[in-house]
Amino acid sequence: MYKTVLEMRNIWKSFSGNVVLRDVNFTVRLGEVHGILGENGAGKSTLMKILMGIYSKDSGTLLLDGEEVDIQSPKQALELGISMIHQELNPVLDLSIAENVFLGKEITKYGLVQYKEMQRQALEIIERVGLSVPTKQTMRGLSIAQMQQVEIAKALSWNAKVMIMDEPTASLTEREIDALFHIIRQMTEKGISVIYITHKIEELFRICNRVTVLRNGEYIATEEISETNRDHLISLMVGREIGEIYPKEDVDIGEVVLEVENLSVDNVLSDVSFYARKGEILGVAGLVGAGRSELMETIFGLRTPSSGQIRIHGEPISITSPRTALKNKMAFVTEDRKVTGLNLIAPLRENITLVTVRQFVENLRINKKKETDASNLYIDRLGIKTDSCESQVKDLSGGNQQKVVIAKWLLADPDIIIMDEPTRGIDVGAKRDIYLLMGELVKQGKTIILISSEMPEVLGMSDRLMVLSGGKVMGVLDRNKFEQQKIMDMQFGAVYH
Amino acid sequence: MMSMNEMGQNQARKGRSNLQALVMLFVLIGMFIVLSLLSPMFSRVGNVINIFKQTAINGILATGMACAILVGGFDMSVGSTVGLSGIIAALMATGGQEGLFLPVVCSVLAGLLVGVINGVAVAYMKVPAFVVTLGTQSIVRGLAYILSGGRPIFGVSESYEKIAGGLLFGKIPYLVIYYIVIALLMGFILQCTVYGRRMYAVGGNAEAARVSGINVEFIQMSAFAICGLMGGIAGMLSTSRTVSAAPLTGEGYELDAIASCVIGGFSMDGGAGKWYGMIIGALILSVMSNGLDILGVASYYQRILKGAIIIIIVLIDVRSKRKRT
Incomplete structure (x- = not known):
């Protein structure tokens, strides 16, 4: 018999007359990892915001440990033991780790903040999530993964019973993801329940016990992860059978369009050489920090190379700014659409x-x-x-x-299109649209360079795959030689000959 | 997929800066009606022309300030620029010097130069606009004192006086005509040209603009340059209008210019605001002070009111943004 920690019953919510949650039911068991799956706009984040007291529900009941609660504010949610680790962490970068952990509930004595005591207690808490750095240190010096650990520690300091994690692996490397999952498992063993929101279906199978699917604001199903499979979850999520996930087109590959030779950027890239051909999708894999985005930024004129040469259609050119890249018919769909893509x-x-x-x-x-x-x-x-x-x-x-x-870029009719994480954080339907479009573009004779952290995506879409590690090219594989394990090894620095 | 909710909010949010400009237009009309009822003096043609005349200098500054605000900055030095270029014009148009070319060109170029210096420091050297323009505010004011020897300059030539003081059809002051022409020209630039579009793009998201091949630094620099240029024009006209120049002319004008833009719907975050907003904003300010003058409210109170209005409008802007996220 499972013990239910949290129950949301018949939740309704509408904004200015539009219903965004329609009679949603959702339960979380003690010590489970419960995935929530749904396309963008399915109502996942609205549901979580109701749980965190950011929005108030129109009707419905919320039970915590069997008792009805009415959560009015995030502070109240925290006090009740509900915490949320947001996708975009927002630590106070110039405050110390200790101050961040105790943000909003500083330890004081006669109205004075007790820094020593806070640092000591903070250290105890961060050690519980496997982080051992001096808590006097400011947040600025930490990696994204470490900041996330501090956030988790902060949630633990509120004695969290239920922890909501929104796309926690979005900016983590494979190794950091393993570490995070280890922390999650430790927490669940101690009776903490985790609500896990992700777009990466593979992850659900690695970490979750159950998964609830929402679609268009409606509750669709809750499945035991051991009794379901990927295709079934996708069909529940999109409400229709989705064909092959990576619709790879057969395109005649033509002449070399872009050649990069011995490109180096101080401290970032060393001696990178590769080429891309007409009608080809060249995948680029690598861990965060391998220099993938930096390489593309250099080719596009956003960074200055210390040495090396770029040729387009055999002509050596010097790209000093995005304007010259544009003149040479290049396009750059950047990694973070909100930061560098859109107004x-x-x-x-x-x-x-x-x-x-x-x-x-x-x-x-x-x-x-x-x-x-x-x-x-x-x-x-x-x-x-x-x-x-x-x-x-x-x-x-x-x-x-x-x-x-x-x-925006297609309107410029480019020959070479660099796509850096083009499907990050978007739903399955839109992903498929983008894959289909990529096929259409290479058919028209364009060249696509695809950077992705999602291994199935680069494996599924690329004609060739270049693997970077530590700013160097570890090797370039042809499609018939794609092997996930080999590529993983290369990402960690194994050279392929 | 976009939910119903998102679409609904869409319509509600669309063109918020248009909306604010429109709301402010109604506020302006409302103020006009109320003041007309309170005082029969107010709605006389003479007074209405007077209001436009009082708006002109600040209105011209507001068109420049709008550019600086659009690209995500603002210019605290523009009041000092008015003072400096006013003094330069006066020095070249007094003591029997009848020529117009020298005083007009030199005073306007002085303003442009201040703007370019501000722009280069902000855009290329990445010094925060607040620091740069607060610094030049003091430097430029100092120059105005040095050039004038700390004393007001009187005795501007008759021909120079006519630049702003002349009347079209014997009724409409040239000053008002200049303002209307400059405001419409700026409206055209912001609304219809690639350059204007790029100011919005840079203010909305400079990084996205850069990746899209826009010369972000040049756009930012030139926006400050335009702001300085307008300061120069305003100073040149101010000397003609008052037939004199004082080194402290223009003190606090930057506040009115910023207020005009903010009231007219320009976001201090940059990237949002409609060209007619800055006109409506400038008119509201002068109707307010004209009305309060007629009603006999001391100007000290007007200063308090002006400051409060800026804070309240930005507060409303910030709050409505918070609600939307």
Whole structure:
């Protein structure tokens, strides 16, 4: 018999008349890891925000240890033992680890903060999550994984019974993910329940006991992880059978388009050489810190190389800024759409034409009619879901935002398209749209360089795969030689000959 | 997939800065009606023209300030720039010097130069706009004192006086015409040109603009340059209007210029604001002070009111943003 810790019954929630949660039921057992799966907009985060007291529910019941509770604020949630580790951590970087752990409940005596005592207690807590660094140190010096451990420690310091983790592995390396899962297992052994939100279905099978699927604000099912499989979960999530996940097109690969020779950037890249051909998808794998994004930034003129040469169609060129990269018909769908891809407060139209707005100029004026037509063309072509091209981009879901970034570059008609984590944090349906689009683009004779931390994605989509480690090329594999284990070894520095 | 909820919020949020400008237009009309009822003096044609005349200098500064705010900065030095360029113009238009070319060009270029220095420091040297422009505020004011010997300069030539003091059709002051032309020109630049679009892009997300091939530093620098240029123009006109210049002319004008933009819907975070907003904002400020003058409220109270309004409007902006996330 399992003991239920948390129960959410018949939860309804609507925003300005639109129902976003429709009679949702959800239970968490003592000491389990409970996955929540759903596309963007399925209601996962709304449900969690109700649990954390950030939103209030319209109706429904919330039971904690069998007792009805009414959570009005995050502070109350914390006091009741419910904590959340957000996807984007927001530590106070210039405060010490101890101060971050005790943020909001500093230990005081006669109104004075007791730093020594806080540092001592903080050390005890962070050691419980396997972190051993001086707690006097500021957060700034920590890696993302370590900051996350501090966040978990902070939750533990509130005596968390239920810990919500929102995409906790999004910016972790494989090794750090293993460490995180180890921490999660230790916590569950001590009777803490974890609610685990992720887009990576593979992870559910590694860490979860059960998984609940939401779709369009409705509760669909809760499954024991041992009794379900990947395809079944996907079909529950999207409400239809999804065909092959990685629709790889057969394309005739042509001549070499981009050649990079002995490219080095101080402390980041050393002697990187590779080429990419017409009609080809060149995958780039590597751990965080391997220099993948840095390599692409250098090729695109955002970083200055210390040595090396780049040739496009055989012509040596010097790319000193994104403008020269653009002139050479390159495009760069960057890693983080919110930071480097989009102007969130501008309408879709202005984002889509950000690169190419000069095309629409007549007598100094931007011809808005033509601009709107072009935007709408790409909104249709990429299936961007929006009510108008005048809507602000920040109101779109992640998948649709990503499509806006891609539309922006496609309008420039590039020959070489660099895509850095193009499907990060977006739902399965939008992922598939992007894969299909990639196939369409290489068929048109374009070259795609695909960087991804999701191994199945690079394996599924690439014609060749280059593996980087520590700023060096470990090897380039042809599609018929793809082996996950070999690639993992290369990521950790094994050279492939 | 976008949920119903997201779509609903979409419509509600669309064009918030348009909305604020529109709301402020109604506020302006409302103020006008109320003041007309309170005082019959207020709605006389003479007074309305007077209001526009009072708006012109601040309005011109606001068009420049709008650029600096759009790219994510602001300019605290613009009031001092008015003082410096006013003194330069006066020095070249007094003592029997009748020529217009020298005083006009030199005073306007002085403003541009201050703007370029601000812009280079902010955009290329990455010094925070607050620090840079607070520093130049003091430096430029100091220069104005040195050039003038710390004394006001009187006796501006008649021809120079006519630059701002002349009347079109014997009724509309040239000053008002300049303001309208500059505001419309700026409206065209912001609304219709690639350059204007890029200011919004840089203010909205500089990193995304950079990756998209936009010369972010140049756009930021030039926005500050325009702001300085407007300071120069305003100083040049101010000397003509008052037929004199004092080294402390323009003190505190930066506050009015910033207030005009903020009231008109420009976000201090950059990247948002409509061109007509800065006009409405500037008009609201001068209707307010004109009305309060007529009602006999001392200007000391007006200063308190102005400061409070800026804080309240930014507060509303911040709160509405918080609600949306």
